[in-house]
Amino acid sequence: MTDKLAKQLLEAAADFEHFAPEEVKAYLRRAAIRISNAQRPRNNIILLSEVTEVMSDYAEQQNLTIDEAVNAALLDWASARGMIEIQDLGDEEE
Numbered sequence: 001m002t003d004k005l006a007k008q009l010l011e012a013a014a015d016f017e018h019f020a021p022e023e024v025k026a027y028l029r030r031a032a033i034r035i036s037n038a039q040r041p042r043n044n045i046i047l048l049s050e051v052t053e054v055m056s057d058y059a060e061q062q063n064l065t066i067d068e069a070v071n072a073a074l075l076d077w078a079s080a081r082g083m084i085e086i087q088d089l090g091d092e093e094e
Helices: 004-014 021-038 049-062 066-080 086-093
Strands: none
Touching: 004 021, 049 066
């Protein structure tokens, strides 16, 4: 964890009194997810329980698998922000 999150955790630990409890809680939650992800095989993801519930409902409504629903939501998000264009996906979508 040698990135921004690690730096934030170290800063919070060094100056704990000046961080809001909600901020520290968010850092710890993100760190726990990272640690949990590091212990799993690559290409597996762990969703927050709230996200899992939303994506499961969406998948059911759209008659999709959970993987298809998550991919659809992420593609929507990334394309709306100009991070990816549908034609960048190549033949995978066909």
